[in-house]
Amino acid sequence: MNPHISPAPEAPAASAGAAPLKLRRVAIDTYRENVAYLHRDCEVYRAEGFQALSKVEVTANGHRILATLNVTSDPRIVQCHELGLSEDAFAQMGVPPGHPASIAQAEPPASIAALHRKIDGERLGRDDFHAIVRDIAQHRYSKIELSAFVVATNRGELDREEVYFLTEAMIASGRRVDWHERLVVDKHCIGGIPGNRTSMLVVPIVAAHGLVCPKTSSRAITSPAGTADTMEVLANVELPFDRLGDIVREHRGCLAWGGTAHLSPADDILISVERPLSLDSPGQMVASILSKKIAAGSNHLVLDIPIGPTAKVRSMPDAQRLRRLFEYVAHRLGLSLDVVITDGRQPIGHGIGPVLEARDVMRVLENHPLAPQDLRQKSLRLAGRLLECDPDIRGGDGYAIARDILDSGRALEKMRALIGAQGARPFDVEHPALGALSFEVTAPRAGVVTAIDNLQIARIAQMAGAPKVQGAGVDLARKLGEPVAEGQGLYRVYAAYQSDLEFARQACLRNSGYSLGEPGEVPHVFVEF
């Protein structure tokens, strides 16, 4: 029905429109949620009937963004004639301070109906996921709505077809790189194992062989160091995307932070709520990892799923279920995927924390006598798998070729080239810049190391300051199955600040992360790849 609408005879002429507001940058970091600030006495605020936590649409110079409204009575934050935007939001507008801007009640994101269906437990279709992810990437979801989406799609709430739709939508939300190469390879680990810096060895080995491996990594999300944090000890990792492309074309690889590349940007926004909730469901993990890799232009991926009592995946049936989900979605998206299930019973290498891990990596590359053998072996195996996707390499020969590249120094040479191209930072493998404060944790009795708790060791390294404090972390002196005498060191904790040292010491006192016992008590692992 189209109603007839007539002005009331007594209606006065339209009142003059309110003067436009002036845009102001409010220097508050609100972490990927756009926030707009209005003064409580602002005429527009009073007139429009905005409600608490209203979503508003801010328009300036033809650009429009959505933001959550906060109200202030402090004119030093915004004055009555101003419209404040948090740092990220202001940057998105792309106009100078003082530019005229208008604000209006935002219509709810178009995909909210689909979100509600998901909350109600329904299965969503391809268009639903594309609509939701598009709204997320355009900052149309509040943190509250993001959390609702993350919880509603957690665990068993997404079937594999839905995970495929979600992944596809996340790829479509950002840039997709085309390297114009037949083979573009990458490796990735689902995470959870401290010290597991194999990428920094696999990339130089594979690139030295000649395969293209444009590795972009995250910073630590819940761990004491991500590959980007550790690489940052050796080189600049925040490179403009065009510069990254040049490096990859010249050197066949890179080891950079992925944040500048606008690859699967919806994923970065979802992580901003998954992290504080400590949620990492299989469906979200698959969509996050595969969308980033495919957007980065990879067509062949080796995926590392560590398994162990304190790893993310704790049983072989769980690992196999996760493998099948990765394989299903990768196949639908045309990505060649090789899943390896690895030993995740303990940290890899000795050091945990950016500087300590960089030291381990460089020791392996330099064939140093103190190089951690587990890090070396695992990296060679993963690099071997990747090399075998080269049609000129026979299945089974990859490991030996990788070992030759490492032992001959060609991997070290390639790493030095990458470091130089990205912008080298001073680093001395014999005298790494560790935190000036430290303490040692020693064995209360003689025995054999029967367990090392990945989560607790990671927590101690974080409390000591990693990854923010590059030289902070944990340096393991004993690994699984090794004997130790009473009073001998198990590990040393490094920190730069006394308060961090004390936090870490308290954590060690509550739980050192080590168990000692008899040799027969060391858990076996049946994963060999």
Add this chain to the structure above:
Amino acid sequence: MNPHISPAPEAPAASAGAAPLKLRRVAIDTYRENVAYLHRDCEVYRAEGFQALSKVEVTANGHRILATLNVTSDPRIVQCHELGLSEDAFAQMGVPPGHPASIAQAEPPASIAALHRKIDGERLGRDDFHAIVRDIAQHRYSKIELSAFVVATNRGELDREEVYFLTEAMIASGRRVDWHERLVVDKHCIGGIPGNRTSMLVVPIVAAHGLVCPKTSSRAITSPAGTADTMEVLANVELPFDRLGDIVREHRGCLAWGGTAHLSPADDILISVERPLSLDSPGQMVASILSKKIAAGSNHLVLDIPIGPTAKVRSMPDAQRLRRLFEYVAHRLGLSLDVVITDGRQPIGHGIGPVLEARDVMRVLENHPLAPQDLRQKSLRLAGRLLECDPDIRGGDGYAIARDILDSGRALEKMRALIGAQGARPFDVEHPALGALSFEVTAPRAGVVTAIDNLQIARIAQMAGAPKVQGAGVDLARKLGEPVAEGQGLYRVYAAYQSDLEFARQACLRNSGYSLGEPGEVPHVFVEF
């Protein structure tokens, strides 16, 4: 294992502790989420390795609160030696600005493990719900965690035993009033029907009879007016809790805003995320309503569940399922509950919006010839049901007694007493202060009104400015089943600002909320109570 922890021989003496920060009130309203602000160059921020969206614990003068950390580089918000707190958070500390304060990484709330079990779909026990609700009431949950809880407990995710535990925990989270009366009655509607202001008639009728009815109401959550908003046209509704108690003891009733009473405070916090998500699942609705009523000291409640195509409840089986859930939880908590299922096919009364609804209520109390009969009848029926919980009144006699109280003017007299006690505001029922701007929506053709969309009429009233602009709203000229000629008025929209008027006009053009047709097309309703 208790490890031996020894300081490293080379460890220097403890560095001097950082100077304490000075507390500062940051005048930003962050809506029930505590936010702490640190300057990016603050020594503590740099040293502690706080992460994005870290939860921090702020301590001053022995008080501790939890907050989410935002980081700023604007010294006008906080300087390097200051620790800023958002308005609510600052008020909770109860110390003056400049007071020394310290900040530390917060341990996650103890109940987060239970929250994760609920996210995973497990059934929680009584202790889990008490722990979660306690943490929520103590502001230990971030908005992200609150959303996660609300989504994880939505729809079928709570069984009735869990709803009971949740309700009980919400009561325990705040004040519980004891009126020292045998009978303390209340009425409540689950909401969703514009103009449904029966409380403002039921309370004076029941209180005039002598029953104690301490009615505290919410402001509008998703509607164009809550009872508190409409009552505020006539009287002050924000009263200190002690003053409320005095009024109830003297006048046997009140009509006040419940926000000052600290009744079920966890509910208010949960609503702050349920509202933007538009979530109102049966379990959350039952826990919210019953916890507030029991905390307010009521022992007999009449609950109104309207049913209709655009009401919250749309079918009789759904209404019966909701009734059983209310009854189960009420019984477990010792509350006598009388559920009535009512006609929710259209708005109640003529006016929608605070002033218009106040006019309708006063017209009914004054037995005015223009009084809306549907509002009068429904209020008399509900009041009759409540009166019958008086053991001196025979079942079936309540309605006639209520009618006598209304027709005789005793209800009006009681209402005037309540208005006077709370603090009267000027109101002239013959000349209510409506918005100066208006337009009429007329019938595009002759016919009978066959449907009025509650949601669309509410939306139009909200766009016109209600409830923030008291005189804004919608005044219905025709109700269901009434005939209308082409060009005759269906309703008039009132607004105070031109922009609001235009928003509302656009909404009416998209969908007027009215359907016209043949008399036989008016939907029947089989609810009579």
